[in-house]
Amino acid sequence: MELIFEKSVSGRTGVRVPLSDVPKAAPLADAVRRRDPVRLPEVGELDLVRHYTNLSRRNFSVDTNFYPLGSCTMKYNTKVTENAGGLFASCHPMLALLPGGDKLVQGPLAIVYELERQLAEITGMEEVTTQPLAGAHGEMTGIMVIAAYHKARGDQKRKYVIVPDSSHGTNPASAAMAGYEIVTIPTAPYGDMDLDLFRQAMSDEVAAVMLTCPNTLGLFNPHIAEICAIAHEGGALTYYDGANLNAILGKVRPGDVGFDVIHVNLHKTFGTPHGGGGPGSGPIGVRGDLVRFLPTPRVVRRGDGSYGVEDHPEGIGRVSDFFGNFGIMARAYAYITLLGREGLIEVSEQAVLNANYMMARLKEEYELPFDQTCMHECVFSASRQLEHGVHAIDVAKYLIDRGFHPPTVYFPLNVKEAIMIEPTETESKQTMDAFIEVMLEAARMAKENPERLHQAPVTTPVGRLDETRAARMQQVCCE
């Protein structure tokens, strides 16, 4: 399809700019004036609408296709929460920071405050801040809080953060951005971070250990409380990566287990849309004695029931411009309010049921490296298909031809040819059955006609793309 720039016709105009009701001003001085106009496409409004409508049709999405992308919790995004989130479009955030301005924005401030309370209850933490703008941003903020905690205690020698080798790449990257060196612990044959190696790695130089629970294999780590205890004995803090929180809503609260800092992905667990790669929202929660290190500002509820904005002088400073991705937060607040206690418990139960059903039906044909009850997702290996020269990516591409978005492949890194399936709670048995049939068909085809899988996809506007060429050419914008 042509680029919008390639559809440009000189002199064609789209939306009309309002006429001026003030006199034309003297021109801007030459030294600071732009020389040439910005080369934007000149298209009519219908051209524009067709272009982006047709582009959108080149996407798979939750609303059009089953999207069992492991670790991403691609659940249905309720429409009423979209409407709810849009109600605040005209609210300027600077109003809240003006002297006397907070009384004008009591509605959104109440949402920030109440969402923080909801998330604190759901996760078992003392306080929450909604400032971080995505999960990874939450991780970095959380590790900065941990650094501030150690510093306030005069404990300056802690320079390491421990992560399991199965962790999301963001964990080590976030800790590194907060100034830490990384110690990676291998996975033991039982599927979790090797407990003995972890014990050996613990020392008074370790600032924190970061864990995902259920882990990235979709398994609940039975040693989780012990890991927290070992970390705490050594003076380190424990960080909970909330990517997989959907599995344990109402069942387990990280705060009860012994985690000190957590982040939550509102765009995963709390049903806000993924937007083609954001916007997300990554609030963090902390235990009581870490509250003072949370970033500034804080939204507070005053004695008279009104809401205000306060500086948080002991905190780690500011991590985003205002109160976080408010539009996303408002949607998550609406989602939690809509579902309520029982609805959220149903979420984790049905998510776990769906994943176990998927696992039970596929394990005859696909290698299941850790054959035990899973939580919200299950991880297979395409190792048996590899015997016929078929890789996980070939299965993934064939699924596209059959109208399914592929699962996550090649993650976690500790499973060879990984295929990570997260159906989520919003899918029906019938949808999963249709997906399972195609997965089984792909397994058969791997034995009988592997070439068909290598050729996939053939139904999409483009076939497999040459990524090496893209990296070599570095063509990232049109001339």
Place this chain on the structure above:
Amino acid sequence: MGYCPNTPDDIRDMLAVIGAASVEELFAPIPADLRAKSFDLPPGMSELELMRLMREKAASCGADITPFIGGGIYDHFIPAAVDHLSSRAEFYTAYTPYQPECAQGTLQALYEYQTTICRLTGMEASNASLYDGGTAVAEAALMSLRITDRHKVILDGSVNPLHREIVTGYLHGLSAEAVAVAPDGCASDLAHLMAAIDDETAAVIVQSPNFFGSVQDFRELAQKAHDHEALLIVSCYPIAMGLVASPGEMGADIAVGEGQSLGNPLSFGGPYFGFIATRKRFIRNLPGRIVGETVDHQGRRGFVLTLQAREQHIKRHKATSNICSNQSLCALRGLIFCASLGEKGFGELAQLNYDKAQYAKSVLGAVRGVDLLNDGATFNEFTLALPKDAAEVVQRLLDQGVAAGVPLGQYYPGMERALVVTVTEKRTKDEIDRLAALLEEVLWS
């Protein structure tokens, strides 16, 4: 309740396949002593009740206030097509385009976005978006440390103070230093900025237009930075790019900014998007996702995420940034906004902002006792010196339904009487005249 479609029959059949007696049995791997101690939330509600509650909250969000405030976030007109097209579910319910064959919509749109950002900023390579303006400045600072292998950036005091706080926080953990150079009145103190650059400097960070609204020529500063093999980072306001010299024209090596003004609603602080663009030779040091052009086996053009070896999911702690989710949908809105206006419209829009602000400058500057503090050129913001405490004046005008500007005292001690006023194309002559009358009244009655 939880939008879970399985019927009791489905659930029974599924449990039979699994070989479990109940759903609860599936949670057996969780040790009993780790079970939630509390889950105290109210029962759910219907859509009708929810919308009633949300409308109640939305009723108190300052929607009836006439905003002359900016502070990096601007009340601009949004063409209807932006909402309609970005609301296509194929865009907003998709995720990061990991499987390019079924994500060409998102990928091509991001490629067009990157092109748009390059053209706005006068740069050669853009990523697919960052979180917001403040974190974009911080990411640019980190990028300059990587490129130069140095540990110091010079941070101009006329950069948005909220952004400066974020930069300082990001640098803190890395034992890198941000050297602050105070502004000279409402302008960057170019002499002091240049004097501060040495062979240890990774970058100088300035903003155009700056927090006071002033627009300056940074070409000499760029030259001085380059003489020391340091970089110039310019944070810019994208709407201004229709009229004001771009970072590229000024000699910048990295251009960043807050993208909100391009088609994203105010929405109480987000979601917006940050943008970052640079010279092609620094492309491997960019943070975050980048979309690149390529072909499939039949030679058909297509788009993929490229140069992923920079990123956290491959490089882990050695990645250029931890960023994963960015602000794709907001970037898409920015793209559609720009394409709606087109080359001519975008220039006209910038001119209209400038004209309105110049008119407001003359009217407000004529109010008794009020002086204009900017010496040189401004775009759509300017700074007034009031004869009274600006915070107090703003508070009194809020009661009259007008947010007159951002008082500077809280950010610049000593500037308690200074007020930054923003005038976008949405402010009418009548609203500007009313602000002048109200100001006169509050100051002198």
